[in-house]
Amino acid sequence: MSMSGNCYKLRLLLEQLGRDYRWIEVDSARGGTRTPAFLARNPNGRVPLIELEDGRVLVESNAILCWLAEGTGFVPADAWQRAQALSWMFFEQYSHEPYIAVARFIRGWTPVDSPRRADLPRLRERGHQALAVMERHLQSADWFAGAAYGIADIALFAYTHCAGDGGFDLSAYPRIGAWLERVRATPGFVPMPPLDDEATARLASTD
Amino acid sequence: MSMSGNCYKLRLLLEQLGRDYRWIEVDSARGGTRTPAFLARNPNGRVPLIELEDGRVLVESNAILCWLAEGTGFVPADAWQRAQALSWMFFEQYSHEPYIAVARFIRGWTPVDSPRRADLPRLRERGHQALAVMERHLQSADWFAGAAYGIADIALFAYTHCAGDGGFDLSAYPRIGAWLERVRATPGFVPMPPLDDEATARLASTD
Numbered sequence: 001m002s003m004s005g006n007c008y009k010l011r012l013l014l015e016q017l018g019r020d021y022r023w024i025e026v027d028s029a030r031g032g033t034r035t036p037a038f039l040a041r042n043p044n045g046r047v048p049l050i051e052l053e054d055g056r057v058l059v060e061s062n063a064i065l066c067w068l069a070e071g072t073g074f075v076p077a078d079a080w081q082r083a084q085a086l087s088w089m090f091f092e093q094y095s096h097e098p099y100i101a102v103a104r105f106i107r108g109w110t111p112v113d114s115p116r117r118a119d120l121p122r123l124r125e126r127g128h129q130a131l132a133v134m135e136r137h138l139q140s141a142d143w144f145a146g147a148a149y150g151i152a153d154i155a156l157f158a159y160t161h162c163a164g165d166g167g168f169d170l171s172a173y174p175r176i177g178a179w180l181e182r183v184r185a186t187p188g189f190v191p192m193p194p195l196d197d198e199a200t201a202r203l204a205s206t207d
Numbered sequence: 208m209s210m211s212g213n214c215y216k217l218r219l220l221l222e223q224l225g226r227d228y229r230w231i232e233v234d235s236a237r238g239g240t241r242t243p244a245f246l247a248r249n250p251n252g253r254v255p256l257i258e259l260e261d262g263r264v265l266v267e268s269n270a271i272l273c274w275l276a277e278g279t280g281f282v283p284a285d286a287w288q289r290a291q292a293l294s295w296m297f298f299e300q301y302s303h304e305p306y307i308a309v310a311r312f313i314r315g316w317t318p319v320d321s322p323r324r325a326d327l328p329r330l331r332e333r334g335h336q337a338l339a340v341m342e343r344h345l346q347s348a349d350w351f352a353g354a355a356y357g358i359a360d361i362a363l364f365a366y367t368h369c370a371g372d373g374g375f376d377l378s379a380y381p382r383i384g385a386w387l388e389r390v391r392a393t394p395g396f397v398p399m400p401p402l403d404d405e406a407t408a409r410l411a412s413t414d
């Protein structure tokens with residue numbers, strides 16, 4: 001799903017690795033992850049997944065980043081820094097994505113009268129806590145794990161760069177803003193594809 | 208925090224590895240993760256963390272499992288199976304723990320009139336979805352990644368074995384039941400410490 005930050009993580013790394021791949025669009029907002037064919041590949045019903053030429057499947061965006069990046073410069077060579085990269089990737093899935101990505105989804109992909117919109121204040125509070133943790137880390141480091149850009153940065157960039165779609169004002173986080181610019185300047189960087197007209201209109205009309 | 212499944216993961220692996228360690232109890236239910244000293248170690252305010260003798264800190268239970276197990280038989284030697292182990296560990300933190308562990312926390316560690324108890328039906332529904340995904344995997348495998356017990360099993364055992372505390376009846380999941388017994392039979396297995404009287408009493412008096 002091109003609009004999903006979790007899917008964008010893979011696109012960004014694959015492009016930066018120069019790997020050949022075939023992108024198959026699955027729209028989870030319209031039931032594409034609930035079909036029998038999809039559930040046979042991922043019984044948990046979530047995008048993204050990768051399928052190798054021999055049919056083997058791997059699910060969970062951050063596990064896929066680890067698999068694709070293994071042995072490349074996108075994973076720290078030092079074991080302790082590799083563990084720190086994983087730590088930030090678990091932080092991303094537990095303390096960041098469930099608030100920042102879900103707020104974005106509710107604002108852009110649910111009806112304007114959805115009862116889920118009542119969750120937005122709580123999601124914003126928790127999302128700002130995650131952003132504050134990131135801002136603090138960036139006081140003393142340019143990247144999230146080790147001395148170079150890598151998979152922890154990709155995992156966190158995916159939903160941080162579009163946090164504004166979830167109603168988050170990033171201007172209070174200057175170090176995050178500078179880090180986003182450093183990511184955008186990495187070799188082979190590709191942006192997330194533009195949103196479709198429907199999501200763009202919903203985001204523009206939502207508080 | 209001895210009652211935390213996320214902390215228990217580390218105790219179980221450390222015991223099975225035969226590693227020396229010092230356990231420092233921090234009670235997150237009573238503010239122990241919100242002190243300045245704790246937040247200096249983990250700005251995200253969560254247990255567990257490990258601190259090495261030189262003062263370096265690593266947070267996030269599943270990243271700590273990876274660090275402690277690196278190069279041991281608790282991590283699959285095959286790169287694809289290592290990725291599958293990580294995939295299940297991300298599944299655990301995103302699709303399992305936020306429902307099964309949180310339902311247990313609400314039932315055992317919040318007042319019987321807590322407004323959070325209104326969340327329990329939704330948490331149970333999502334938790335059962337996670338258990339169904341696990342049951343399906345165990346139709347064709349004894350362990351979660353590769354041919355042997357390892358860190359993915361430890362990560363999933365932590366809150367699955369005490370899912371009953373969250374109000375989940377595991378009798379509908381016979382393969383999970385058999386897997387729990389296989390984990391308990393692994394060399395050096397140690398159970399989670401018994402609950403304190405207050406949590407035991409709350410769990411006994413809650414629907």
